[in-house]
Each structure stands twice: as structure tokens, then as C-alpha cells.
Amino acid sequence: MQSCTLIAPAKINLYLEIIGDRSDGYHELAMILQSIDLADQIHIQKSSIDSIRVRCNDPQVPIDKSNLAYKAAALMNAKYPEAFIKHGGLNISIKKRIPVSAGLAGGSTDAAAVLLGINLLWELGLSKSELEELGARLGSDIPFCIAGGTAIATGRGEQLAPLPSLDNIHIVLAKYRSLEVSTPWAYKTYRQQFRSTYIQDRESLAARAEAVHSSNMVKGILHKDTKEIVQQLHNDLEKVVLPEFPIVLELRETLTNAGVLGAMMSGSGPSVFAICESKQQAEEVKSHVRKKIPDQELELFVAQSIAHGIQLAP
Ligand code: C5P
Numbered sequence: 001m002q003s004c005t006l007i008a009p010a011k012i013n014l015y016l017e018i019i020g021d022r023s024d025g026y027h028e029l030a031m032i033l034q035s036i037d038l039a040d041q042i043h044i045q046k047s048s049i050d051s052i053r054v055r056c057n058d059p060q061v062p063i064d065k066s067n068l069a070y071k072a073a074a075l076m077n078a079k080y081p082e083a084f085i086k087h088g089g090l091n092i093s094i095k096k097r098i099p100v101s102a103g104l105a106g107g108s109t110d111a112a113a114v115l116l117g118i119n120l121l122w123e124l125g126l127s128k129s130e131l132e133e134l135g136a137r138l139g140s141d142i143p144f145c146i147a148g149g150t151a152i153a154t155g156r157g158e159q160l161a162p163l164p165s166l167d168n169i170h171i172v173l174a175k176y177r178s179l180e181v182s183t184p185w186a187y188k189t190y191r192q193q194f195r196s197t198y199i200q201d202r203e204s205l206a207a208r209a210e211a212v213h214s215s216n217m218v219k220g221i222l223h224k225d226t227k228e229i230v231q232q233l234h235n236d237l238e239k240v241v242l243p244e245f246p247i248v249l250e251l252r253e254t255l256t257n258a259g260v261l262g263a264m265m266s267g268s269g270p271s272v273f274a275i276c277e278s279k280q281q282a283e284e285v286k287s288h289v290r291k292k293i294p295d296q297e298l299e300l301f302v303a304q305s306i307a308h309g310i311q312l313a314p
Pocket of ligand 1: 025026027028029138139140141155156157183184185187188
């Protein structure tokens with residue numbers, strides 16, 4: 001195989017609770033993650049030149065060594081140097097649809113696709129769980145991007161417990177194109193403001209993470225009860241991002257007032273998603289918001305929950 005093309009879906013957070021600190025500087029989280037059909041396309045081609053090259057159609061995306069997809073290829077190169085010598089370099093081409101720095105795991109899903117693609121091109125035979133373990137070294141969201149569907153994520157976000165998939169959730173997704181929120185900034189600011197509420201002892205931390213398994217959100221998912229899911233939407237990072245970026249709060253309010261079931265920021269933002277009754281309602285809400293906020297900077301998408309992570313393009 002000389003090349004392959006993969007579809008790399010975005011994710012939204014239906015639930016994000018910050019439970020406490022970790023000794024590695026990260027936070028203990030309890031999250032519920034959902035893949036959506038808004039996706040990037042990643043083409044990976046073996047190259048005769050002995051190097052890794054990244055290209056992207058979106059100038060907002062860096063194509064140097066700081067790109068997470070580059071880092072994924074570099075990690076595979078470091079881990080399997082014989083395969084790199086045997087198969088040569090890699091040209092990675094990213095067709096971006098997922099908004100950048102949006103809290104939608106756009107960079108993580110591209111990196112996840114690169115891990116899966118190289119596994120195929122170099123015939124390494126790594127299992128999904130081995131790839132997830134490699135992915136976790138690069139970013140907390142990468143294991144979920146590989147697994148996809150609907151899942152509880154604890155620890156840093158890399159420990160996954162799959163849930164029955166929700167394939168009928170219709171959303172409108174909104175993001176101001178050049179507004180970026182740094183994830184390290186969001187978590188750092190949260191720590192500064194809410195550290196006193198963090199659970200300290202290890203047993204209570206583990207119990208809190210465990211409790212998410214029997215939460216009302218999980219019950220809503222098990223019963224495919226969209227109204228219950230919407231009632232349980234929660235994201236602790238809204239407490240620091242919305243006051244700092246009032247434009248995101250306004251966007252969230254515009255969506256909420258458009259007659260949707262519920263709206264919330266995804267991850268560290270600044271994208272906001274709104275859950276709708278149907279695809280038709282999602283299309284109507286998209287048009288309504290476009291009229292209310294005619295700013296061309298505002299990107300709007302209609303998307304749907306899906307039951308899988310990275311896949312080979314058909
Ligand atoms: O793992 P990832 O590189 O995506 O995380 C980005 C940043 O978000 C981390 O450097 C850290 O500042 C913050 N973070 C955190 N706790 C987590 C996940 C991320 O504090 N569980």
C-alpha cells in the first residue's frame with residue numbers, strides 16, 4: 001500500500017467535570033464524549049524523500065513540527081525506525097473542515113488518523129488499544145478520537161469506557177473563525193479560581209470518577225432520552241471561558257433562544273453546540289443564527305452524532 005485516506009471526526013463534550021489535580025500537572029476529569037460527522041480528511045502517502053512533510057488547505061494550521069499530526073508521525077518514526085527506513089518518508093495532507101482551536105479535538109483527530117494510517121502503510125499490525133496507548137502520549141483526547149462513538153473518559157481524559165452509541169443527535173455547531181482559546185490557559189485559569197473546590201484525597205477522587213458511570217447523563221444515553229441528555233449537559237470550563245469571552249456567551253444565548261433543546265460550549269471552547277429535535281430544525285436554527293449574527297467570521301455547521309472514530313475513506 002503506497003497511500004491511504006482517512007476520515008477523522010470531531011468530538012463534542014456532552015459532559016466535562018473537573019474533579020481535581022494530578023501529580024503530572026494535568027487535571028482529573030470525568031467527561032462524556034461524542035463523535036460527530038464533521039470531519040477532516042487525511043491523506044498519507046509514502047515518499048521517496050526521507051522525511052515527514054505536512055500540508056494543509058487551512059492557513060490557520062501550522063505545518064511545522066508543532067503540528068500534532070507531524071508529532072504523531074515522528075512518534076511512529078522514533079518507535080519503529082526500521083519501518084521508517086524500509087518504507088521511506090511520509091507526505092501527510094490534511095483537508096480541514098473542523099474549526100481550529102475550537103474544543104472539538106480537530107488537531108487530536110488528525111494525529112489519531114496519522115497513527116492509524118501509518119499502522120496500515122507500514123503493516124505494523126498494532127491493535128486499536130496499542131494505538132490508543134501511543135496516542136495518549138501525544139494528547140489526552142487522541143485515544144477517544146481513535147475509538148470514537150460515545151464514551152465516558154476519566155483520568156486525563158484518556159481512560160475510556162464505551163457507551164451505547166447515540167446516532168440520532170442533531171446539532172448546530174458555531175465558532176468564530178479567528179477566535180481561539182488556549183486549552184492550557186483555560187485549565188490554568190480554572191485551577192486559579194476553583195482549586196479550593198478540588199477533591200484532594202485519592203479515594204474520593206476515584207469515587208467521583210466512578211460516580212459518572214451511574215450519572216443521569218449516562219442514564220439518558222442508555223435510554224436514548226435526548227431531553228434527559230440535554231438537561232444534564234455540563235461543562236466546568238464554561239465558568240472561566242464565558243466571562244473572558246463575552247462574544248461566546250452571546251453566541252450561546254443566541255443559540256439557546258433559537259428554540260433548540262439546549263446549547264453548551266464544547267471542551268475548552270470557543271465552539272458552541274446546540275442540540276436540536278431533528279436535522280430539519282438544525283438547518284432552520286443555522287439559518288436563524290446566520291440572520292441574527294451576519295458576521296462572516298462566524299462559522300456554522302449542521303452535524304450529527306456518529307458511532308465511530310477514525311475510518312478509512314470509502
Ligand atoms: O492533553 P492535551 O495536550 O490535549 O492537553 C492540553 C492542555 O490542557 C494540557 O497541557 C493541560 O494544560 C490541560 N489539560 C489539563 N488536564 C487534562 C487535560 C488537559 O490540565 N486532563
